[in-house]
Amino acid sequence: MTGPIPLSGRQPKAVRSALHVLEEVVAAGPGVTAKEISESLAMPQATTYRILNLLVAEEYLVRLPDLSGFALGRRAARLALPATTVLNTAARAVVDHMRAQTRWAVHVAWFAAGQISLIDPDPDHPAPDASQLARFPYAFALGRLLLAEQADWRALVRDVRPFTARTVTSESELDRTLKAVARDGLARQCGEFREDRGCIAVPIRGPRDGRLVAGIALAGPTARIAEPNEEIIKLLRDHAARLAPLLA
Template sequence: MTAPIPLSGRQPKAVRSALHVLEEIVSAGPGVTAKEISESLAMPQATTYRILNLLVAEEYLVRLPDLSGFALGRRAARLALPAATTLTTAARAVVDHMRGQTRWGVHVASYAAEQISLVDPDPDHPAPDAGALARFPYAFALGRLLLAEQADWRALVRDVRPFTARTVTSEPELDRTLKAVARDGLARQCGEFREDRGCIAVPIRGPRDGRLVAGIALAGPTARIAEPNEEIIAVLRDHAARLAPLLA
């Protein structure tokens, strides 16, 4: 986790310049140099360099291997709202089929731009709290799938707090939990956000590159979710595999 930087709010010019620099890099495309940015924005060179180094330090920007060119870093994706994706009819049919196989809730979340958004919450069951899911991904099975995919999950987690007595909040324990998620391709939480609810989620990966694109989850009563549930997990994996070509 990164400590928040105290910002006095008295540097409106610096903030504005930083946004201009970001915008300039987006429009010029990857590879643009500091000098080019400073010229096209008519910004003093020293200021431009300082802002660029700051944005690189914060990982919104990266330097290309020649060290003179800049491009947007992965973190910049988090500035954009994920495109509101709705499932195609074909994908929806697969999800509905899954719903027919179980009495539990079936939810689908997309991980576009490393942000979690529920694209198909189960209409007949209580859906997870979307805001909480985005802010406290470590307490949700769907969130853990995304965190387990990161080189360092701390980059996506702002603050870790307990919701119930069962919430895993210690760093080493989360480390272990997420390693297990990555190993098994299965995330599970039992009563960690709400005492009486738990869920199991499996990843949906792009068939070509294996990239994590979405997750499908079963939500039910804590005690039942904690059971091995081998059969229903197999069914869930089967549906995830069928969704993969429809979502990627």
């Protein structure tokens, strides 16, 4: 049996340098440039570029679509454990009130470290499978809230596949869809994961910094979800606003 590959004298330093570059991207935020990283870390530009190219190839970083800088990639998001949370008593009362106002399913999701967790699925209605929601966020309204927040949504999506004839899978169409979500503060999908089901979701943001912390969704029959549903959307937004100070 082959034993572990020994590290050379230079490899630990290279690993530390790569970790420093990752930390700098986290600290600086999406769009930080190679030059800025090099200057901040007092690292030779040639070394910085070499490390950045390696981290992009391994999907720990991504280049932004306009090539203006770098952002965390899919694999970097997996390095952080998602924060687990439960609804406190006040938040539970708001969600229960929402459920009492409609016969549709009401689900609440939590967003942390580029990941999505279903923290309060409706106990009286079928809920999305948690693993599928996390793996294929583009096919769910709650997942689209998360993707619309990213500098490059491709960093969080490893596998794009159709689940029904309605599933949006082309990059250009997903780009348009997610830009509309970011603009309107509203995500919708009609029969894209299951032919007979759809959902509408709105974000829950921190009152002070506007940070996306959670989302609340209504799920129901596809035909009903496709309707304008102005009253339902207002109901969602009102309850999201009430939840914001309780979850931020």
